[in-house]
Amino acid sequence: SPSKAAASLETSVHSLGLLHLLSVQAEVAGDVEDERAALFSAVGQLLLGGDAAQLQMAPRLLVDLCKKYTELASMLRVPLKGIAPLQAAAGKLCDDPSGDSSMADGRALTPMDCDVLQLCLLGQHYSSARRHIEALDVYGVDPVRTLLTALDHVKYWYYGGMVWAGLKDWGRAVASFKIAVTAPASAVSAVVVEAYKKMVLCCLLKSGTKPLLPSYTAGCVVRHLKQSQGVRGYDALAAKFQEDDLNALNLEVETKDFHAQLVKDKNLGLARQAVHALTERRILKLTTCFVAVSLEDIAKQVGLDGGASEAEALVVRMVARKLVNASIDASSGMVRFSDAAVGLEGSAGNLTILSELRVATESVVDLTARVEALDIALSKSPAILKLGLGRVGSAVHGGGYGGHPSDEYPEEIAMAEDFANYGGGSNLI
Numbered sequence: 001s002p003s004k005a006a007a008s009l010e011t012s013v014h015s016l017g018l019l020h021l022l023s024v025q026a027e028v029a030g031d032v033e034d035e036r037a038a039l040f041s042a043v044g045q046l047l048l049g050g051d052a053a054q055l056q057m058a059p060r061l062l063v064d065l066c067k068k069y070t071e072l073a074s075m076l077r078v079p080l081k082g083i084a085p086l087q088a089a090a091g092k093l094c095d096d097p098s099g100d101s102s103m104a105d106g107r108a109l110t111p112m113d114c115d116v117l118q119l120c121l122l123g124q125h126y127s128s129a130r131r132h133i134e135a136l137d138v139y140g141v142d143p144v145r146t147l148l149t150a151l152d153h154v155k156y157w158y159y160g161g162m163v164w165a166g167l168k169d170w171g172r173a174v175a176s177f178k179i180a181v182t183a184p185a186s187a188v189s190a191v192v193v194e195a196y197k198k199m200v201l202c203c204l205l206k207s208g209t210k211p212l213l214p215s216y217t218a219g220c221v222v223r224h225l226k227q228s229q230g231v232r233g234y235d236a237l238a239a240k241f242q243e244d245d246l247n248a249l250n251l252e253v254e255t256k257d258f259h260a261q262l263v264k265d266k267n268l269g270l271a272r273q274a275v276h277a278l279t280e281r282r283i284l285k286l287t288t289c290f291v292a293v294s295l296e297d298i299a300k301q302v303g304l305d306g307g308a309s310e311a312e313a314l315v316v317r318m319v320a321r322k323l324v325n326a327s328i329d330a331s332s333g334m335v336r337f338s339d340a341a342v343g344l345e346g347s348a349g350n351l352t353i354l355s356e357l358r359v360a361t362e363s364v365v366d367l368t369a370r371v372e373a374l375d376i377a378l379s380k381s382p383a384i385l386k387l388g389l390g391r392v393g394s395a396v397h398g399g400g401y402g403g404h405p406s407d408e409y410p411e412e413i414a415m416a417e418d419f420a421n422y423g424g425g426s427n428l429i
Contacts, residue, residue, distance in 0.1 A: 015050035016057055022046060023061045026068040033076070040072040040082075047085035052092035062093060063111050063147050070115040079123035086112045086119070087132065093146055108142040111152045117159035121166075129163040139370055151189065154180045158195045165198065165270065170206035174199055178211070185218040194265065196225055200234045201270040205277050210238035230265075233258040237271065241278055246303050250275050279304070280318060287324060287337045295333045308333060 009018050022043055029039050043065060055062050066089050073082035094107035113136060120129035138156075141148050161176035177199035181192055203211040213222060225231050237258070240249045252258050253271045262268040282302040286293060295308035295315075304310045315335055318324045325338040378384050 011045055011049040012051055015046065015054035018042075018046050018050070019055060019058055019061050019065065023065050026065060036072055036076060040069065040076060040078075043069045043072070044082070044085040047089040047092075050092065052095040055089075055092050056095070059093060059145075059147050062089065066112050066115055070118060073119055074122055079119040080125055080128075082119050083116055083123075083125075083128055083132075086116045090116070094142075107136070108140060108146055109136070109138050109148055109153065109156060110146040111148055114152050114155045114159060117156065117163060121159060121162055124166075126163055126166045129159075130167060133160055133163065150183070150185070151191065154183050154189060154191050154195070157183075158191050161195060161198060161202070165202055170202050173202040174206055174211065177202065181221065182214060182217045185221055188220055188224040192221055193224070193228065193231065196231065197234050197265055197267060198270065200238050201267060201274055204238055204241050204274045205270070208277070208281060209242060210235065230261060233261055237274070241274060244278070244282070246275070246278055246282070249278060279314065280323065283314065283318065284324060287326075290337065292334050292336045295328075295335060298335065 009021075011018060022039070025039055026043070029035055047066070047069070066086060069082060069086065073079050090110045090112035091107065093110050093112065113132070116132055117129050120126065120132070141153065143149070157176045157180040161173045161180065164170075164173035164176055177195045180195040181199060183192070185192065199211055203209060213225075233252075237249065237252055240252060253262065253268075253275055259268070262271050279302055283298065286298065286301065295311045298304070298315070299307045299311040302311070304314070306313075312328060315324070315326060315328060319326055327336050327338070328334070329336070
């Protein structure tokens with residue numbers, strides 16, 4: 001049997017043979033938990049200790065086996081145990097002993113990266129997912145080498161958005177979901193639709209506004225999002241948020257038919273956070289109108305059913321999160337707002353800002369160099385040069401190009417332009 005044959009082989013020496021045997025065993029594996037656990041352990045050992053050069057001889061088998069390994073980790077309820085082997089497999093798939101790689105300054109995105117984030121989300125281990133994302137700067141893809149598909153690319157950014165949402169980093173969540181929604185497409189994916197729904201809610205939490213789709217979004221995606229009944233509820237929710245209608249927003253989330261849709265989409269938690277965010281925004285508006293205001297007045301103007309006690313608890317939480325600078329006089333029940341900058345604590349705060357500014361500046365300089373290199377590469381591309389000549393001929397004959405770039409350009413050109421637009425990398429904001 002494949003399992004007995006695999007047990008007699010040494011992982012580092014017979015990696016290719018083990019890959020074939022374990023792939024067959026994964027196809028015929030039964031429903032017995034002990035068999036699944038044994039297969040899970042054997043595959044994990046291969047991914048960790050296998051020889052990269054041998055594994056690269058059968059990339060399709062490696063990618064498919066990693067998918068099965070991810071399923072086993074989910075079925076056995078041990079998602080965290082599968083993270084390290086999948087990370088090792090991703091590195092080995094892109095490993096180039098000769099040093100001649102299309103991603104000279106870092107490895108390309110692989111299907112295993114999607115699997116890693118999926119297991120991190122299943123295990124609710126957001127810190128591991130964050131480290132994985134930040135360690136992988138995505139500036140390009142190499143589908144020939146890694147067998148990455150368009151769906152894998154979209155799923156990676158969708159899962160990444162869920163990770164940042166779980167960490168309450170709404171800016172990066174919106175940016176990740178946006179990349180998933182605006183990826184070049186000739187048909188609409190269910191992943192794209194779900195990414196848009198979460199992007200709407202995260203955008204409300206970040207800036208209080210509904211996100212606008214950029215002009216380079218695929219036409220089929222834009223049309224579907226406008227016509228989809230399941231998406232309209234999210235757009236209506238965003239409209240009520242922007243109208244500052246707290247009662248209507250809360251009614252929509254908790255009692256109307258849309259509540260069932262939120263539960264089905266597993267977005268009820270985000271929607272409730274949006275309701276809470278609108279309450280906090282109302283308090284922030286009071287800071288521009290009053291220097292001092294009673295807790296009772298805050299409760300009335302914001303619309304808190306719990307009265308002064310709920311208002312006090314909310315203000316305390318906002319002060320702790322450094323959303324507002326205020327002090328509460330318990331004896332008089334008054335809240336005094338201060339104009340001092342929130343979150344700055346003397347020289348320590350200044351050093352933190354300088355450090356963040358230095359990192360951001362270095363990121364911008366690096367991105368500028370990448371964009372310039374991409375511009376030079378595209379200007380030398382035969383496909384781009386041919387397209388330019390075609391445009392000149394079209395202009396001479398009175399024609400023109402219309403629609404989305406991916407409707408006219410070859411797929412690889414549209415993908416290259418999208419990575420230039422997105423800026424790539426894990427530093428999304």
